Amino acid sequence: MTAPGAREGASVAAGCHEGAPAVADPGERSVAAAGPREGSVTVAGPLPARPYDVTVVGAGVVGTALARELARHPRLRVALVEAQDDVGQGTSKANTAILHTGFDAVPGSLEARLVREGHRLLSAYAAEAGIPLEPVGALLVAWDEDQLAALPGLADKARRNAHDGVRPLDAAELYAREPHLGPGALGALHVPGESVICPWTTPLAYATQAVRHGVDLHLGCRVESVAGDGTGGDPQVLGTTRGPLHTRWLVNAAGLHADTLDRMRGHEDFTVTPRRGQLLVFDTFARDLVRHILLPVPTALGKGVLVAPTVHGNVLLGPTAEDLDDRTATGTTAEGLAGLREQGRRVLPALLQEEVTAVYAGLRAATEHDDYRITAHPGQAYVTVGGIRSTGLTASLAIAAHVRDLLADSGLDLGPARDLEPVRVPRLGRTSPRPCRVPERVAADPEYGVVVCPCEQVSRGEIRDALAATIPPRSLDGLRRRTRARAGRCQGDTCGAAVRELFEQARR
Amino acid sequence: MRARETDVLVVGAGPAGLAAAARLAALGAGHVEVLDGDQGAGGAPRHGAHRGYGTWPRVVTGPAYAHRLVAAAERAGAVVRTGVTALDWAGPLALETVGPLGVETVTARAVVLATGARERPRAARLIPGTRPAGIYTTGELQRAVHRFGQHIGARVVIVGAGGTACPRDATGARTARGVDDTTAAAYAEHAAVATVRASGATVVALVAGLPRARTGRAPVADPRPWPGVPLLTGATVTELLGHGRLSGVRVRHRDGRTAVLPCDTVVLTGDFVPDQALARRGGLALAAGTRCPAVDPALRTSRPGVFAAGALVRPTASAAAAARAGARAAHAVLAHLRDTP
Numbered sequence: 001m002t003a004p005g006a007r008e009g010a011s012v013a014a015g016c017h018e019g020a021p022a023v024a025d026p027g028e029r030s031v032a033a034a035g036p037r038e039g040s041v042t043v044a045g046p047l048p049a050r051p052y053d054v055t056v057v058g059a060g061v062v063g064t065a066l067a068r069e070l071a072r073h074p075r076l077r078v079a080l081v082e083a084q085d086d087v088g089q090g091t092s093k094a095n096t097a098i099l100h101t102g103f104d105a106v107p108g109s110l111e112a113r114l115v116r117e118g119h120r121l122l123s124a125y126a127a128e129a130g131i132p133l134e135p136v137g138a139l140l141v142a143w144d145e146d147q148l149a150a151l152p153g154l155a156d157k158a159r160r161n162a163h164d165g166v167r168p169l170d171a172a173e174l175y176a177r178e179p180h181l182g183p184g185a186l187g188a189l190h191v192p193g194e195s196v197i198c199p200w201t202t203p204l205a206y207a208t209q210a211v212r213h214g215v216d217l218h219l220g221c222r223v224e225s226v227a228g229d230g231t232g233g234d235p236q237v238l239g240t241t242r243g244p245l246h247t248r249w250l251v252n253a254a255g256l257h258a259d260t261l262d263r264m265r266g267h268e269d270f271t272v273t274p275r276r277g278q279l280l281v282f283d284t285f286a287r288d289l290v291r292h293i294l295l296p297v298p299t300a301l302g303k304g305v306l307v308a309p310t311v312h313g314n315v316l317l318g319p320t321a322e323d324l325d326d327r328t329a330t331g332t333t334a335e336g337l338a339g340l341r342e343q344g345r346r347v348l349p350a351l352l353q354e355e356v357t358a359v360y361a362g363l364r365a366a367t368e369h370d371d372y373r374i375t376a377h378p379g380q381a382y383v384t385v386g387g388i389r390s391t392g393l394t395a396s397l398a399i400a401a402h403v404r405d406l407l408a409d410s411g412l413d414l415g416p417a418r419d420l421e422p423v424r425v426p427r428l429g430r431t432s433p434r435p436c437r438v439p440e441r442v443a444a445d446p447e448y449g450v451v452v453c454p455c456e457q458v459s460r461g462e463i464r465d466a467l468a469a470t471i472p473p474r475s476l477d478g479l480r481r482r483t484r485a486r487a488g489r490c491q492g493d494t495c496g497a498a499v500r501e502l503f504e505q506a507r508r
Numbered sequence: 509m510r511a512r513e514t515d516v517l518v519v520g521a522g523p524a525g526l527a528a529a530a531r532l533a534a535l536g537a538g539h540v541e542v543l544d545g546d547q548g549a550g551g552a553p554r555h556g557a558h559r560g561y562g563t564w565p566r567v568v569t570g571p572a573y574a575h576r577l578v579a580a581a582e583r584a585g586a587v588v589r590t591g592v593t594a595l596d597w598a599g600p601l602a603l604e605t606v607g608p609l610g611v612e613t614v615t616a617r618a619v620v621l622a623t624g625a626r627e628r629p630r631a632a633r634l635i636p637g638t639r640p641a642g643i644y645t646t647g648e649l650q651r652a653v654h655r656f657g658q659h660i661g662a663r664v665v666i667v668g669a670g671g672t673a674c675p676r677d678a679t680g681a682r683t684a685r686g687v688d689d690t691t692a693a694a695y696a697e698h699a700a701v702a703t704v705r706a707s708g709a710t711v712v713a714l715v716a717g718l719p720r721a722r723t724g725r726a727p728v729a730d731p732r733p734w735p736g737v738p739l740l741t742g743a744t745v746t747e748l749l750g751h752g753r754l755s756g757v758r759v760r761h762r763d764g765r766t767a768v769l770p771c772d773t774v775v776l777t778g779d780f781v782p783d784q785a786l787a788r789r790g791g792l793a794l795a796a797g798t799r800c801p802a803v804d805p806a807l808r809t810s811r812p813g814v815f816a817a818g819a820l821v822r823p824t825a826s827a828a829a830a831a832r833a834g835a836r837a838a839h840a841v842l843a844h845l846r847d848t849p
Contacts, residue, residue: 281631285788328751331638355632355781360639437595437604439509439611446608451593454545455785476641489785491629496644497651497658504658 035421036074039216041471043085047218047245051235052079054412055247057223057261059084060092061199061396062388063253064206068420069400071213075415078215079247080207081240083222083257085474088203090255092393093481094330094362096279096319097310098293099123099133099195100394103158103166109371111391112161114402118395122197125397128422129205131198132311132429138194138293139169139178141185141347147297148186154297155189165192180289182349194293198311199393200481201425206396208470209423217471218242226250226264229380236381249381249412251403256327256365258373258386265382270373272386274327274363277319278336280344281358282351283489284313287430289350305343307351312484313430314358315351317344323366332361357489364390374402378410426462428484435459452502453495455488463499467506479503509604510612516841517603517616518542518586519594519786522551523827524818525622526577527834528841529586535842540586541614543605545593550574551624552819553827555650558702560695561827573827597790601813617848618841621801621809621816622834623783625823627696630748630776637748640755642773646700649775653707661773664704665757667745668716669693669778692824693778700775701734712771713738715745715759748774780823787816798823806840807833813848815841 054070056063059082067080084090099122102115126133142148151168158166167190174188175181211217218240225239235246252261259272287309296304308316320336337359345352366389367373373387383406385399392399408414434457435441435448442449447461466473466482473479476486476499485499486492492499515538518525525542526549533540548554553561556570568576581588592607602615627645642661644652652658697714704711714737740759747758749768756770784794787801793810795802800823801809801816809816817837818830825833 330751331747331749332636334636334746337634337636355628356634358631359634359636436593436606437611442606442608442610446610449606449608449610450591451545451595451606454593457593457595477639489632490626490783491631493626493629493645493647496648497656500652500658501656 036213039211039214041211041217041219043219043474044242046243047221047240048216049246050077051246051248052216053077053247054249054251054407055079055081055238055245056251056253057081057238058253058255058258059087059203059207059217059219060090060253060255061088061203061206061393062255062385062399063251064088064203064210065396065400066251066253066385066403067210067215067217068206069397069404071210071215072417072420073414074214074418078210079218079245080210080215081218081221081223081238081245083220083241085219086478087207087217087471088200088481091362091364092203093200094279094360095199095277095364095390095393096306096308096316097196097199097393098308099197100391101163101191101193102391102394103161103163103191103194104154104298105161105391106370107157107160110374111372111389111395114372114395114398115391116162117401118398119193121397121401122202122394123195125205126197126202129201130424130427131201131205132427132432133195133197134309134311134429134431135193135195136292136309138191138295139174140189140191140295140297141174141181142187142297143185143346145186146299150297150299151187151189158191163191163193166190178291178294180348180350181294182346184346191295196293196309196311197393198428201428202393202396204471204482205423205425208425209420211470212423213420218245219474221245223254223261226261229382249407250383251407252382252384252386255388256363258365258384259367262384262386265377265380267375267377267384269375269384270367270369270386272327272365272367274324274329275366276322276324276329276361276363278332278340278359278361279316279318280337280340280356281310281360282315282317283355283357284430286315286351286354287313289348290315294347305340305347307344307347311429312487315354317341317351319362324363327363330361330363332359336361355489357487357491372399374399374406376406376410381410381412383407383410426466426482435462452498453485453488455490455494456484458483458485460502463502467503472506473503476500476503510610511615512612513615514539514541515616515845516540516618516620517614518620518622519603520544520551520622520624520818520820521546521549521578521588521590522622522624522818523553523577523831524624524820524834524837525551525620526581526588527831528620528622528817528838529588530577530581530584531835531838532841533581533584533586535838537838537842537845542581542586542588543592543594544588544590547591549578549588549590551827552647553577555647555654556699557650557654557706558699563828570827577831594786597786600811617813618844619814620834620837620841621787621814621820622818622830623786623820624830625780625782625819625825627776628779628781632781633776633779635745635748637758638750640748640750640753642750642754643748644773644775646696646703646775646777649700649703653703660704660707660709661771662709663712663771664709664773664775665712665745665769665771666697666700666704666714666775666777668697668714692780692826695826696777700777701737704775709773711737713740713769715740715743715757717742717744745774780819782820782823784820787820790814792816807837808840808844813844
């Protein structure tokens with residue numbers, strides 16, 4: 001393998017991606033290249049021998065956000081290690097892609113506070129980085145008298161969570177807002193501010209920014225053991241599938257595996273019970289059927305499923321909630337999909353006439369506790385960031401700031417802080433025109449005029465850019481998450497072979 | 509953005525589009541232009557390496573048939589532009605297009621949609637399981653093998669159109685399977701087997717949901733058309749297995765027995781749907797059930813001046829049938845040009 005990212009980390013001091021184009025926008029790159037020392041991205045080979053100051057285990061949305069936060073402190077030497085071959089490959093890639101307001105969180109909980117702060121921080125960050133975000137608002141739709149009776153309590157909870165815009169709607173107002181809603185809805189609660197966001201480019205932006213500011217990203221690096229405790233000057237030694245890694249401080253952001261890593265450090269504070277959520281994604285032709293995130297009203301009988309638009313112009317139906325033992329059970333089931341369709345038919349009957357463009361299942365890191373499990377163990381130079389459930393995407397930036405403070409309070413000298421150079425990720429949202437539709441882009445670079453994936457109107461130029469980015473994809477699915485190629489209604493029938501050819505050419 | 513005008517704009521350089529363009533240009537329709545987003549003209553036959561295209565006695569391979577169609581259209585005076593994608597409508601008879609030379613708005617006096625059909629992919633068939641690599645439709649398989657010479661895998665399970673338990677909707681969104689469907693499905697299975705073999709891989713099994721006796725009049729409807737290919741009739745694929753790469757498929761027989769077939773590649777065949785994205789973007793009326801653009805016998809759509817032909821209108825149409833439909837549409841297009849100055 002000759003990709004720059006495959007170089008052994010120890011030999012790469014700086015500028016290992018010199019000349020590589022920016023994630024999306026050529027032009028940003030020159031600014032960054034002139035600025036901070038860039039970290040390395042490795043996928044194979046031994047890890048650098050020199051100890052890191054801080055190692056974050058897990059490059060999901062939480063781990064990448066934390067790595068980015070620590071990258072503000074240029075004196076720190078930071079590693080981000082990930083078992084899989086890409087960032088955001090676990091829970092972060094398979095969720096409902098909602099930026100929550102936290103209106104229904106447990107008032108006073110850490111989660112409630114971090115979700116509220118995270119919503120504000122990520123909204124601003126998305127605008128800066130070009131992460132697609134649509135503040136569509138949510139409707140909690142009541143389909144029976146019990147659910148209708150539960151709405152005032154939810155409105156009250158929202159107020160206690162400092163969300164003041166929540167307002168009840170009667171049936172007539174509800175159907176005026178959602179004319180395609182199935183018959184029988186009795187009323188709803190309108191929650192402004194609930195938004196949809198791109199769950200893939202968010203961790204990609206964080207990780208790209210972290211690497212461009214000196215963080216080393218080691219992929220394909222599963223942590224199997226931990227020795228030493230970081231005190232008395234001797235660093236901790238992580239035994240990984242790529243050999244030992246030395247670090248003074250350790251942060252556990254291992255998501256579904258956070259309890260396993262926690263036990264390696266001798267803690268039995270929580271157990272992760274993977275909660276599987278199966279989801280169906282419908283063709284973009286379904287997008288006009290729904291204007292808000294349609295949430296179920298949680299009752300004693302369960303939470304129900306939601307119907308939500310996505311920033312990519314699709315409509316999402318799901319998730320199921322199945323408590324499992326197997327942390328790799330990311331398969332869908334016939335029963336799960338049939339159940340979702342049954343419930344979706346009631347909420348939005350016309351949805352079922354549209355083609356399904358993806359079926360997937362994600363695992364949420366549920367624990368026995370009703371809040372995040374973020375704990376500092378100063379004596380071990382170790383912080384656990386566990387139990388980050390479905391709100392992790394929303395809260396990610398606030399969690400990162402919170403953990404940075406915990407590290408500092410525990411004795412880590414962060415050193416001076418700096419502002420980070422902004423990054424821009426590919427604009428994959430339906431509200432941004434694809435480059436092939438912008439005459440100036442095509443005129444400036446004809447590769448943006450060669451449409452490879454017609455369903456999603458993805459050009460060869462965008463695929464080229466993604467393959468040459470700071471953190472390039474290591475699989476066709478990684479390429480899809482960065483460009484939308486093969487993500488449309490034909491799922492690659494038309495373009496799959498051509499996209500694979502471009503991907504393999506870049507790796508040769 | 510550049511803007512141009514033409515007399516007839518044909519979208520899709522497959523059999524229907526090329527035949528329509530050839531006939532129109534020959535009959536003096538003026539400037540006739542055919543667009544295709546693909547890098548080559550000819551449509552689906554380009555990737556059908558086996559013989560069986562055209563009409564007897566001039567039966568040839570797919571690429572030869574495609575070449576013949578392109579040559580006929582160009583000889584008649586039509587302009588065939590490949591690598592140019594029709595993105596969206598820019599007016600009732602105008603399309604926004606893009607190619608390496610830039611973004612353009614092309615306004616025509618008549619538009620012929622001939623965007624064809626494709627096989628439904630895994631997600632739309634709602635096949636449960638994980639999402640590993642190694643899942644193809646026949647169309648993608650043919651492009652991978654015949655155009656790019658890609659390695660597709662070593663052990664392949666081919667799934668016939670009835671080999672997945674795709675749920676039908678109460679809304680009647682799916683068509684009932686007729687002789688057309690089963691004939692087209694049998695052709696697709698045949699193409700899949702031939703392509704897998706051409707790639708050097710082994711066909712582990714053909715999972716055919718329908719008993720063979722019901723596969724209509726297809727020439728390949730012989731109960732054992734492929735020596736050495738185990739045929740599982742009355743069975744459906746109920747789950748895809750494997751992380752990263754496909755490791756097997758779970759198959760259920762009608763009597764309830766299940767088994768896992770180890771394989772690294774699956775080809776989903778048949779179950780054709782129209783490529784009607786452009787038609788829908790334009791708000792053209794769709795036929796109930798098939799969701800193809802609704803057309804009258806002269807292949808006029810719901811919008812005056814816009815016509816549709818070929819597999820877009822009848823997804824199971826053979827290449828020859830699509831070409832005949834394209835030629836037929838040409839006459840209605842000419843009448844329209846005559847009546848609208």
